[in-house]
Each structure stands twice: as C-alpha cells, then as structure tokens.
Amino acid sequence: MAEPSDPSPAPDALPEPRIVRARRWNVSLVWLVPAVAIAIAASMLVRSVFLTGPRIEIEFKSADGVEAGKTEVRYKEVVIGKVVGVALRDDRERVVVVVQLDQSAARFAVEDTTFWVVKPRIGTGGVSGLGTLFSGAYIGTDAGVSTRSRSEFVGLEAPPLVLRGEPGAIFVLRASDLGSLDVGSPVFYRRTQVGRLVGYTLDADRDELTVKVFIEAPYPKLVTTNSRFWNASGIDLTLNASGLTVNTQTLVSILAGGVAFETPTDGTRATPAPENSVFALFNDRRSALAPPDGSALPLRMSFDQSVRGLVPGATIDLLGVDIGRVRTVALDYDAKRKRFPVEVVADIFPTRLGPVRSALLRDVHGAGDAAVLQQLVANGLRAQLRTGNLLTGQLYVALDFIPGPPRTATIDDDGSVRLPTAPGTLSELQPQIAEIVQKVSKIPFDEIGRDLRTTLASASKAINQLSPEAQKALAEVQRTLQRTQATLESLDRNVADPSAPVQRNLEETLLELQRTSRALRLLSDYLQQHPEALLRGKPADAPVPQR
Amino acid sequence: MTAASEPPLLLGCESCGLVSPAVVLDDPTLVQECPRCGHVLAATKPHALQRTWAFVGAAAVLYIPANALPVMVTTQALQRDEHTLLGGIHELWLDGSWGLSIIVFVASIAVPVLKIAVLGLLAWTVRHKPHWRRLERARLYRLVETVGHWSMLDVYVVVLLAATVRFGALASASPGPGLISFAAVVVLTMLATWSFDPRLIWRDVPDGRTV
Numbered sequence: 001m002a003e004p005s006d007p008s009p010a011p012d013a014l015p016e017p018r019i020v021r022a023r024r025w026n027v028s029l030v031w032l033v034p035a036v037a038i039a040i041a042a043s044m045l046v047r048s049v050f051l052t053g054p055r056i057e058i059e060f061k062s063a064d065g066v067e068a069g070k071t072e073v074r075y076k077e078v079v080i081g082k083v084v085g086v087a088l089r090d091d092r093e094r095v096v097v098v099v100q101l102d103q104s105a106a107r108f109a110v111e112d113t114t115f116w117v118v119k120p121r122i123g124t125g126g127v128s129g130l131g132t133l134f135s136g137a138y139i140g141t142d143a144g145v146s147t148r149s150r151s152e153f154v155g156l157e158a159p160p161l162v163l164r165g166e167p168g169a170i171f172v173l174r175a176s177d178l179g180s181l182d183v184g185s186p187v188f189y190r191r192t193q194v195g196r197l198v199g200y201t202l203d204a205d206r207d208e209l210t211v212k213v214f215i216e217a218p219y220p221k222l223v224t225t226n227s228r229f230w231n232a233s234g235i236d237l238t239l240n241a242s243g244l245t246v247n248t249q250t251l252v253s254i255l256a257g258g259v260a261f262e263t264p265t266d267g268t269r270a271t272p273a274p275e276n277s278v279f280a281l282f283n284d285r286r287s288a289l290a291p292p293d294g295s296a297l298p299l300r301m302s303f304d305q306s307v308r309g310l311v312p313g314a315t316i317d318l319l320g321v322d323i324g325r326v327r328t329v330a331l332d333y334d335a336k337r338k339r340f341p342v343e344v345v346a347d348i349f350p351t352r353l354g355p356v357r358s359a360l361l362r363d364v365h366g367a368g369d370a371a372v373l374q375q376l377v378a379n380g381l382r383a384q385l386r387t388g389n390l391l392t393g394q395l396y397v398a399l400d401f402i403p404g405p406p407r408t409a410t411i412d413d414d415g416s417v418r419l420p421t422a423p424g425t426l427s428e429l430q431p432q433i434a435e436i437v438q439k440v441s442k443i444p445f446d447e448i449g450r451d452l453r454t455t456l457a458s459a460s461k462a463i464n465q466l467s468p469e470a471q472k473a474l475a476e477v478q479r480t481l482q483r484t485q486a487t488l489e490s491l492d493r494n495v496a497d498p499s500a501p502v503q504r505n506l507e508e509t510l511l512e513l514q515r516t517s518r519a520l521r522l523l524s525d526y527l528q529q530h531p532e533a534l535l536r537g538k539p540a541d542a543p544v545p546q547r
Numbered sequence: 548m549t550a551a552s553e554p555p556l557l558l559g560c561e562s563c564g565l566v567s568p569a570v571v572l573d574d575p576t577l578v579q580e581c582p583r584c585g586h587v588l589a590a591t592k593p594h595a596l597q598r599t600w601a602f603v604g605a606a607a608v609l610y611i612p613a614n615a616l617p618v619m620v621t622t623q624a625l626q627r628d629e630h631t632l633l634g635g636i637h638e639l640w641l642d643g644s645w646g647l648s649i650i651v652f653v654a655s656i657a658v659p660v661l662k663i664a665v666l667g668l669l670a671w672t673v674r675h676k677p678h679w680r681r682l683e684r685a686r687l688y689r690l691v692e693t694v695g696h697w698s699m700l701d702v703y704v705v706v707l708l709a710a711t712v713r714f715g716a717l718a719s720a721s722p723g724p725g726l727i728s729f730a731a732v733v734v735l736t737m738l739a740t741w742s743f744d745p746r747l748i749w750r751d752v753p754d755g756r757t758v
Contacts, residue, residue, distance in 0.1 A: 014557070015582040017567045022578040022587075030594070030601045037605030037735070044612040044724055072627065079627060 053081065053101035054109045058139070060155040063095040065119055065137030073099050073115070075141040080105035083139065097155070099139065109151060112144030116156035161198035167217030168195065171273065173229050173259070175200075175209045175281035180233040180257035187213050188232055188260040194219035197259060211281060213259055224263050224270035229279050230288035232260035264289050294351035297369045298416035299324070301383045301397065302332065302341040305424060309395040310385060316346050317386075318399045324348030326397060345416070346397060373417050377409035382422035395424075562586035595744040599670045602739030607663050609728045609735065614656075616725035619705045623718045631725060632656065632701070654700040655729070662698070662736040665691050666743060673747045681748050688745045695740055698733040702726060 060066070063086045073081035085098035099115075101108060118140040139155070142163050161183060162170065178200060187195035195215035203210050215223055235246060235254060259281065263270055273279075282288035299316070307329055316324035324347050332343040350357050350369040357369075364371040373381075380401040388396040399419075407420040494500050527533065558569045560581040567588060570579050579588045617629035630638070632655050639648035665687050672679055708720040 014568045015565065017558075017570045017588070018580040018582050019570060019572065019577050020580050022576050028597075030598045033735070033738075034601050034605035034608060037608045037731070040731075041608045041612045041728065044616055044728065048612075048616055048724075070628065 051103040053103045053106040054149070054151060055084070056099050056101060056109050056151045056153060058097045058099060058115045058153045058155045059089065059094045060097060060117065061094060061157055063097060065117060066095075066097055066139070067136065068098075070136065071097075071138055073101065073105075073139045073141060074118075075105070075108065075143060080108060080141065097139070108141060108143055109149050110144045111146040111148045111150045113146075113150075113153065114142045114144070114156055114160060115153055116140050116159045118159065161196065162214045166214075168215050169217075169220035169223070169275040170198065170212055170214050171220075171223055172276055172278045173211040173213060173281040174206075174278060175211050175231070177231075177283065178209055178211070179231045179283070181211065181231065181259065182257060186258045187215060188258055189219065189222050189262070191260075194222065209281075211259075220275070221272045222263070223261065223273045223277070225273050225277070226270040227261050227263045227273065227279065228282065228288040229259055229261040230282040230285050231257070232285070233257035260285070262289065294349055296324070296347035296349055297373070298327075298414070299346045299348055299373075299383075300412060300416045300418045301344045301346065301421050302418075303344060303383075303385060303421050303424075304339065304341050305385065307342045307344065307385065307395065309387070309393040310344065310397070311394070314394065315388070315396040316348050316399065317396055318353075321352070323350075323352045323399075344397065370411050370415070370417050373419070374409045374411075377407065377420060380404070380406075381419075382407075383419045384422045385424035558588040558590060560584060560586050560588060591746045591750065592742070592744040595742055595747060596670050596673060598742035599666060599739050602735045602742055603663055603666045603670065606659070606732045606735035606739060607667075609732045610659060610663065613725050613728035613732050616728065617723035618701065618725040618729060619708065619720055620723050621708075621712070621718070621720045629723060632729070651701065654697055658694055658698045659729075659732050659736060662691050662695060662740065663732075666736065666739045669743060669748070673750075677748075677751065684748050685745055688740075688743065688748070692740050695733075695737050698736070699730070702730045702733065 065071070066083055066086055068083055068086045071083040072079045073083070079102075081099050081101035083097055084100045087096050087098070088094075089096050116139070117137050119137045140159055142160055143165075145164065162168070181197055181200070183197055183199055185197040186193045187197065195213055198212050198214045200209055200211040202208075213229075233254070261279075262285070310326060310329055312326050312328055314326040315322050316326065326344060326346045328343075328345045330343050330345075332341050333339075334341055350372070353360070357372075360372045360375075361367075361369070364375055380403065381399055382402045382404065384398045384400055384402065385395050386398045388394045400422075402422045404422060409420065410418045412418055495502055497503065530539075533539075556569055557566050558579065559566050560583065563581060563584040563586065565581055565583045567579070567582060569588075569590065572579065578593075580586065581588055614632050617631050618635070619630045621628045621630065636648050636652050636656070639645075639651060669684055669688060672684060705720070705722050705726050709722050712718055712720040
C-alpha cells in the first residue's frame with residue numbers, strides 16, 4: 001500500500017491525519033436545485049395549461065379529412081389551434097370536432113366566428129386549397145368581431161367567399177334566371193374583373209333569384225344608383241341594319257359565365273350606391289341599358305282568329321312604338337258562341353310612353369294608367385294582330401285607333417285591362433277575297449264560252465258570203481288608186497319640178513320685184529337727204545376735189 | 548453527522564486508497580484530509596442524504612413537464628406535429644413497432660421512474676429502516692448507477708433528428724420544451740445517484756458482519 005519512497009511512517013504505523021479548515025460551503029444551497037426545478041416545471045406547466053386557449057366544439061356534416069391530433073385550425077394560413085378530438089353527436093346526425101385553440105387565438109372563440117374545412121376544390125372560379133393535397137385538410141377560420149364568447153359552433157360546409165374585413169362591398173341582384181352563373185363567377189366592369197359572385201338563393205316567395213355579388217375595393221364606388229347589371233355569359237350576337245355585332249366578355253366569362261355592369265351616361269348625376277343595394281340582373285346588355293320599364297300594366301285581349309306566329313315575347317306596339325311584351329297566348333272556349341277565342345295576356349310598360357304618359361295621366365286626373373287606357377279605348381283604341389315579318393309570319397299586337405262601333409275596356413279582378421280587339425288586316429282581307437272568289441266562281445264561264453263560239457262561227461260564215469263582192473270592190477279601189485297616182489305625177493311634173501314653166505316664171509317675177517324694190521329704196525334714200533330734189537331736180541355732181 | 552454514535556477507527560482515501568486513522572472533529576468547519584493526496588476524508592459523503600433528496604425532488608418535479616410537454620415538434624409539409632414521450636410510444640405501438648416501443652418505454656419512462664423511486668427509497672430507508680435488506684439495497688444502488696446514462700437515449704435521438712431532418716418546408720424536427728425537462732430529469736437523477744453514498748446503507752454495521 002505504502003510506496004517505498006513515501007515519507008510516511010512504517011507500514012504498520014498509520015499516517016498522521018491532517019486537519020484543515022473546510023471550504024465555506026453551505027449545504028443548504030443544494031436545496032436551490034429542487035427550488036429551481038419547481039420553478040421551471042411550474043412555469044412550463046403554467047404556460048402549457050393556463051396559457052392554452054379555449055377549447056371549442058365545431059359541428060360539421062362529416063369529418064371528411066379531419067383527423068384528431070393532426071388537423072390544424074388556421075386563420076390566414078397561421079395555425080391557431082388543433083383538432084384534439086372528433087366524435088359523433090349524440091343523435092348521430094352530425095360530427096363534433098373538438099378544437100384546442102392556442103392562447104393567442106382566444107379571441108377567435110366569439111359568436112360570429114365561422115369555421116369550415118379546407119379541402120382542394122376545383123370549380124369554375126378556379127382551383128383552391130391545392131396545398132391541402134399534401135398537408136391534408138385543415139379547418140379555415142374567419143375571425144368574428146363580436147365580444148360575446150362562445151364555445152360551440154356550427155361549421156360551414158363550404159368556405160365563405162367573402163372573408164370578414166376583405167375590402168369591398170356586396171350588392172344584391174334580382175334575377176329571373178341564373179343562366180350559366182355560379183358562385184365564383186366574375187363580375188366585370190369595362191371588361192375588367194372587379195368582383196365575383198358570392199352566392200345566390202332562390203327566393204320561393206317572390207319566385208326569383210337573389211344573387212349576391214362582391215365588388216372588391218376600390219371598385220364599389222363604380223356601382224352607382226344608376227348602374228345596370230346584366231348576365232354577360234356567352235356571346236351576344238346581333239344582326240341588324242347596322243350589320244353584325246358580336247359582343248363578348250372575356251373568354252372566362254364565355255366559358256364560366258359572368259356578370260357585367262355599366263352606368264349609362266344619360267346626364268343624370270349618379271351617386272355611388274350604398275352596400276347591399278338591390279339591382280335587377282338583366283339578361284343582356286341591350287335590355288339592361290334600355291330605359292327602365294317601371295311597373296307593368298297587364299293587358300288581356302281576346303282574338304277571334306288564328307294567332308299562329310304570335311309567341312310569348314312578341315311586341316305590343318302603339319303606333320309603331322314598342323311598349324310591351326306578350327306574356328302568354330292561350331286558347332279559351334266561348335260556350336255561348338261555340339268558338340275558341342284566343343286569350344292573349346300581355347304586359348305594357350306605360351313609362352315607355354315617356355312624357356306623353358304624364359300628359360295622359362293629367363287627362364284622367366291621375367286616375368292611373370288603366371283609366372288612361374280606358375279613355376283611349378273609348379276614343380277608338382283597339383288591339384289588332386299584324387304581321388311583323390312576311391318571311392317568318394311572326395305576328396305582333398298593334399294598338400291602333402281603328403274606326404268602328406264604340407266599345408269599352410273593362411278592368412279584371414286581377415287589375416289587368418281587357419282591351420277590345422279588332423280583326424287583323426289579314427283576317428279582314430280574307431273574307432273579302434273569299435267574297436270576290438265566290439262572285440268570280442258564279443260567272444257562267446261555260447255559257448259564255450259556248451256563246452262566243454257560235455258568234456265566231458256565224459262571223460266566219462258572213463265573211464265567206466261577202467268575199468266575191470269584196471274582191472270586186474277591191475279591184476275598183478285599185479283602179480281608182482292608179483288614176484289618182486297618174487294625176488299626182490303630172491302635177492308633180494308641171495309644178496314641183498324646178499324646170500317647170502310655172503317655177504321659172506315665178507322665179508323671174510320675183511327677181512324683177514327685187515330690183516324694183518331696190519330702186520325704190522335708193523330713191524327714197526335720196527329724197528330723204530335731198531327733199532328739195534322734188535322741186536328742183538337733181539343738182540349737178542360736185543366737182544372732184546383737186547389735190 | 549458523520550461523527551455519529553459509533554465513529555470508525557480508520558478512513559480509506561477514495562482518491563489514492565491510503566488509509567488514515569479517523570479523527571473525531573468537534574468543529575464542523577474542520578475536515579480531515581488525506582495526508583498523501585489531499586482528498587477530503589470522511590466516513591460517508593458529507594450531506595449525502597440532503598443532496599440526494601434535493602436532486603431526487605427536483606427530478607421528480609421536472610418529470611411532470613417532461614411527460615406533459617412535447618419533446619419533439621416535427622413539421623411535414625405544412626403539418627405540424629407535437630410528440631410527447633408517452634404519445635410517441637403509443638404511436639410506435641400502434642404502428643406495430645412493439646420492440647422499438649418497448650425500448651423507448653424502458654429508456655425514457657421506466658428507467659427515470661425507477662431511478663427516482665429507488666433513490667427515494669434508498670434515502671428514506673437510511674433514516675427510517677436502516678436494517679432492512681441492506682444487501683439488496685446495495686445491489687439496487689449499483690443497478691441504478693449502471694443503468695443511469697441510458698436514459699439520455701431519447702435526448703440523443705431528438706437532438707440527432709433535429710440536426711439531420713432539415714428539409715425546409717417539407718420536413719423538419721425541432722426539440723420541444725419537454726425534452727429540456729427530460730434531459731434535466733436524467734441529469735438530476737445522475738447527480739442524485741452520485742450524491743448518495745452507499746456506505747450509509749452499512750453505517751452502523753461492524754466490519755465483516757452480515758445482516
């Protein structure tokens with residue numbers, strides 16, 4: 001044990017122990033270790049227990065793609081929580097997804113927050129959520145602004161198209177037909193996309209569609225109270241006197257449909273429309289930009305003739321001005337007369353009359369458009385079917401003043417005006433032509449033909465009997481003519497020929513007469529200058545002047 | 548404390564093995580030194596029980612966040628996953644990797660719990676049941692000492708993953724707060740093991756006598 005060189009005493013003697021002062025080391029300092037551990041553990045636990053956000057429950061139709069412990073809850077792609085449990089609701093109708101929100105996301109557990117599952121979606125508006133192909137579905141969030149907290153939510157089945165706080169404005173369009181529009185369809189202004197369609201509902205009570213469009217900032221101010229919206233889907237092809245016009249929006253809208261709007265520049269000052277203003281959605285640009293029709297006045301007309309060529313939508317025309325549309329054409333039965341009159345229901349738009357309308361309304365002391373119509377009928381206004389297109393045989397209803405027995409317009413229970421009708425020009429013509437044809441058919445063409453033949457036969461007989469005398473008479477005529485010709489020839493020789501004596505004599509006489517008249521003229525001239533010559537005679541000639 | 552009822556006659560140096568006669572010291576600020584190498588000589592380690600208790604207590608406290616908090620946070624293609632110790636073992640078990648699951652369970656749950664429990668038991672019996680199964684307790688201590696470092700397995704795995712799995716947005720792994728607690732638990736149990744003096748088990752037993 002002890003080394004040989006060791007200075008310590010012999011092996012059997014134990015070395016002298018050394019006593020030294022211990023380093024100052026307070027043993028109770030070791031208790032700092034558990035204290036620090038407790039502090040650390042407590043802080044960690046406090047952070048994870050007390051600093052976790054609220055736990056919320058979201059109901060979905062199905063938990064497709066949602067996995068407990070994996071699926072995240074994100075707001076603007078920032079993770080704010082995680083699904084910690086997926087369970088069926090007690091009634092097994094829906095799925096309850098339990099979400100543990102982060103502490104920083106505690107504000108999300110308020111009343112108007114919405115949740116939805118983000119999955120890859122391919123629609124007409126584009127492809128979305130492609131990232132979830134790799135990461136799996138996640139729950140998207142739109143933060144609410146309410147201050148009332150809540151822990152049970154009902155999730156949306158599809159992502160909302162407008163997130164809260166997205167700058168822009170929503171406008172409501174009322175449409176009769178959705179056309180090829182769909183959620184996500186673009187909204188165009190001057191062929192530039194300024195928004196999108198965010199939803200539509202079929203309003204069963206009003207039997208029309210309510211379409212909501214979202215116009216992104218800063219474009220909402222382009223929507224004015226005068227703006228007109230129309231369905232810009234597809235290709236608008238117009239052929240008229242000015243040629244062929246093809247009107248389209250972008251290729252996307254041709255394929256996927258779209259809404260366009262425009263503000264007609266008709267001089268009136270347009271103010272930006274407030275959010276959620278309601279507009280009508282027209283079927284095309286032309287009808288959209290036409291002056292507003294106002295409320296329609298229904299008309300009922302009963303025609304006693306075929307209405308072949310009259311289709312719903314045909315024009316109602318007042319002296320050439322388009323004032324309405326045919327709504328329905330239906331067959332009626334008149335038991336009294338045993339006839340099938342055709343009942344035509346049409347809408348006319350009194351506002352299309354323009355300033356005339358107010359004058360007419362003043363005439364009836366403001367009793368309304370129906371009263372105006374009644375007065376016009378009393379003055380002879382009648383509905384009449386007329387041919388609009390000779391090629392296709394399309395008919396339109398013309399309102400015109402037609403002389404005839406006075407009639408009145410009645411107003412039906414439903415407020416529609418029953419307008420008296422006049423037979424159409426074509427239908428008026430038909431009986432007249434028939435009458436003529438009838439008269440023509442009454443003419444005894446057979447008898448006439450027979451009579452004519454006998455007449456012709458007797459005529460030819462008479463001519464045959466007359467022929468010998470006629471030949472004689474003709475020979476006489478010929479002789480007479482020959483003689484006349486001879487007379488004329490001699491006359492010609494004696495008179496007309498320039499060498500004839502009559503001609504020559506006449507010529508000489510005329511020359512003599514000419515000379516005489518010249519001499520007379522000289523005499524008269526001389527006498528004019530020298531009237532004294534009558535008394536004194538002609539003086540001697542003046543001497544020739546000498547040089 | 549060391550100079551208790553029955554003081555030893557001789558003290559062996561833990562550093563160089565030299566045996567010196569024990570001196571009874573009345574002043575607590577004085578200690579006996581090995582006359583050859585200068586190592587402090589004592590019949591048992593000073594304040595061994597107090598230190599053991601402190602470290603075991605700290606380890607026990609930190610063991611709670613080590614299990615409750617995620618030890619690893621992995622990100623796979625936008626999907627962020629947090630794994631706790633028990634959760635990871637559960638996942639491994641569900642995946643069918645039972646062997647791996649058992650290994651991880653032993654290394655990260657069983658061993659630390661065992662160590663904390665054994666050290667607590669040893670420290671408690673020194674004071675309250677000094678005569679109870681001394682040989683087994685001594686063996687238990689040696690077992691704990693041997694098996695101690697293996698608990699760092701989890702820490703190594705996570706640190707290796709965090710260092711190697713770095714594929715940007717596709718996949719990445721990073722240590723969670725639970726891992727720090729867990730590492731602290733392992734270190735603290737090792738410190739507690741080191742603080743405990745197995746000689747305390749045999750304190751009042753005369754030489755050569757078995758219990």
